Amino acid sequence: MDYSLHARIRAGDPEAFRELFRDHAPLVHRHAVRVTGDRALAEDIVSLTYLEAWRLRDRLLDHEAGPRPWLMGIAVNVLRNTTRAARRHQAALGRLPARDTVPDFADELVGRMADADQLAAAHRALKKLRRTEREVFTLCVWSGLGYAEAAAALGVPVGTVRSRLSRARARLRKLAEQELKKNREPLPRPGQVQGGRTSAARSYESHEETYG
Known part of the structure; x- marks a missing residue:
């Protein structure tokens, strides 16, 4: 493998x-x-991640397959350190329509859910996972990292990534179902159209079968 990029990053080469x-x-x-x-917060996370990458550039080692796991490991640490700020932003944006907050969240986790209540329920379910499970889930399922890349990013063995991801999937399925039940709409009155919560649950199950 050509490690010239690694050496250039360590040397602080702007290009x-x-x-x-x-x-x-x-x-x-x-x-x-x-x-x-x-x-908006995500843009700050990107800036902070690259500032940290510059500061920690000498830690990118030649034996690493590429800079992506190293960089995503830095991003995970930045996200950990900005959790409190993220919660403040989420509380403020929670008063806005969900599509303005996370327009593609449904595509990645629960399919195209029918309304903002269902989307919020899924997000609450994800936040109830243990941090270690949530980090593995978001890296592997959302961001498409392989087991080895996620293991390198988090500094854990590949087997740990596999077991955490398995637990995360199982727990997330149950938590999402519970959240949807808590927020289920009453039966529609005559002339009203009932929301698509049943189809949303099926969409979630279909998504899990795809990644499971």
Whole structure:
């Protein structure tokens, strides 16, 4: 493998960091949007991640398969350190329509849910996972990292990633169902059309079969 990019990053080569930003900033941003539910905060996460990457550039080792797991590991740590700020942003944006907050969340986790209440229920379910399970789920399912890449990003064995992801899927399915039941609409009155919660639940199950 050609490790010239690794060496250039460690040396602080501006062109190498431009290449790193061009190739991976969209991934970091998508990941941050889905974790925080806030596009503006996600942009801050991207900036902080690359500032940290510059500060920690000498820690990118030649034996690593590429800079993506290293960079995503930095992003995970930045997200951990900004959890409190993310909660403040989520509370403020929770008063806005869900599509303005996380327009593609439904595509990745529960299919195209029918309304904002269902979307909020799914997001609440995800937040009830343990942090370690949530991080593995978001890296592997949302951001498309392989087991080895996620393991490198989190600094854990591949087997740990597999077991955490399995637990996360099982727990998330149950939690999402519970959240949807708590927020189920009453039966419609004559002339009213009932929301699509049943179809949303089927969409969630279909999604889980795809990744399961």
